[in-house]
Amino acid sequence: MHTSVTPVAPDLMAAAARFAHDVVAPQVARWESERRIARDAITAAAAIGLTGLEVPVAWGGLGLGFDLKVQLAELLGAADFGFTMSLINTHNVAAKLARNAPPDVARRYVPDLIAGRRLGCTALTEATAGSDFGAIRTLATRTAAGWRIDGAKAWITNAAEADVIVLYAQTEAGAGGRGIACFVVDAQRPGFAREPAFALSGQHSIGTGGFRLDGYLARDDEMLHPPGQAFKAALVSINGARTYIAAMCNGMVGEALRIALAYGKTRHSFGKPLAEHQGWRWRLAEASAELAGGRLLVAQAAALIDSGVDAQLAAAQAKWVCTRLAERQLPALAQAMGAEGLRETYPFGRHLAGARVASFVDGSSEMLLERIAALIR
Numbered sequence: 001m002h003t004s005v006t007p008v009a010p011d012l013m014a015a016a017a018r019f020a021h022d023v024v025a026p027q028v029a030r031w032e033s034e035r036r037i038a039r040d041a042i043t044a045a046a047a048i049g050l051t052g053l054e055v056p057v058a059w060g061g062l063g064l065g066f067d068l069k070v071q072l073a074e075l076l077g078a079a080d081f082g083f084t085m086s087l088i089n090t091h092n093v094a095a096k097l098a099r100n101a102p103p104d105v106a107r108r109y110v111p112d113l114i115a116g117r118r119l120g121c122t123a124l125t126e127a128t129a130g131s132d133f134g135a136i137r138t139l140a141t142r143t144a145a146g147w148r149i150d151g152a153k154a155w156i157t158n159a160a161e162a163d164v165i166v167l168y169a170q171t172e173a174g175a176g177g178r179g180i181a182c183f184v185v186d187a188q189r190p191g192f193a194r195e196p197a198f199a200l201s202g203q204h205s206i207g208t209g210g211f212r213l214d215g216y217l218a219r220d221d222e223m224l225h226p227p228g229q230a231f232k233a234a235l236v237s238i239n240g241a242r243t244y245i246a247a248m249c250n251g252m253v254g255e256a257l258r259i260a261l262a263y264g265k266t267r268h269s270f271g272k273p274l275a276e277h278q279g280w281r282w283r284l285a286e287a288s289a290e291l292a293g294g295r296l297l298v299a300q301a302a303a304l305i306d307s308g309v310d311a312q313l314a315a316a317q318a319k320w321v322c323t324r325l326a327e328r329q330l331p332a333l334a335q336a337m338g339a340e341g342l343r344e345t346y347p348f349g350r351h352l353a354g355a356r357v358a359s360f361v362d363g364s365s366e367m368l369l370e371r372i373a374a375l376i377r
């Protein structure tokens, strides 16, 4: 159950809206051209509490509920998907360590994470195992001093610079999900080697990359979930991730719709504004109707998560629908802008790249259909 402190919420939403407008929007094009994580903006986001949203007050966070996280994800996603991914992933590591790490371990990292001084990431995926999480090969071997970890992770948000990693590793080759354990890994320690950030077709503010662990030693108290529990813990937290990714997709479509609506009032063709051509405005009406449906699915999944009820189906449905909605409606809304929509000052192309990323992270669209199919049987 969450502990939303109602009076904080409107202030935080207003501060986040100002932050998105004043800090994110003017800089996104530069972050992309420089192909980097927006560390300065993450520090600025931390200053208004965004890195400590769900972190308990006792740990210096705001102790707020998931409903607010989802609203913020839509608001910030409207400004930039990549930045929001980077920010939320750091937040998630802070919240997880505050919740699951022994106090001495959490004390080492949580204050820096919520101050934006350190970046966090969560690493499941490997070059040879994405959808099939149970097939990961990074191996954690018991030693007298703790756990020796060897292997490599790939396609990880924030990996290009992350300081603190929540890492999933196999403890018994071939054991699948039941052998997987979860550790906190410190990028400053011996045995950790980062790979250069991945060069992609867009969305570089996500800081996508990978790293190798070669004889890395995790102490016993740095195991966050033992074998038998880590796989399940990952699946529980994935419902939240699916829901806020869906909200970010809605944010991108909402922003594209807002821009196209405004443009349709000022741009004329055949003697009248675009918005007065039925064929033109129906396109926007469709986007608006689908977006309203997507928002309801996100609200439903968020309500289930906040009340501690099983949200697997609702979260999978919300992410599948909202990702598809963004992949379809962002090009349609860009088309409504004519050539003007291609200008870099508009977010259509950038948002579409964000929607493509959304279709993979935290369960690809195909894996979501598998989950939905299994749950509706």
Ligand SMILES: Cc1cc2nc3c(=O)[nH]c(=O)nc-3n(C[C@H](O)[C@H](O)[C@H](O)COP(=O)(O)OP(=O)(O)OC[C@H]3O[C@@H](n4cnc5c(N)ncnc54)[C@H](O)[C@@H]3O)c2cc1C
Pocket (backbone or CB within 6 Å): 089, 121, 122, 123, 124, 125, 129, 130, 131, 132, 154, 155, 156, 157, 158, 206, 208, 357, 360, 361, 362, 363, 364, 365, 366, 367
């Ligand atoms: C920008 C970015 C950021 C990411 N951030 C993180 C992160 O922070 N942490 C992390 O752990 N991972 C992260 N990922 C990885 C992401 O979770 C994986 O991309 C995703 O799990 C899919 O795995 P894959 O790309 O290896 O595709 P594969 O598993 O190789 O699948 C390839 C294609 O086949 C489909 N497919 C696979 N199996 C089946 C099946 N049984 N039935 C039907 N279709 C199937 C998939 O849906 C996909 O379309 C990130 C990815 C990207 C692109």
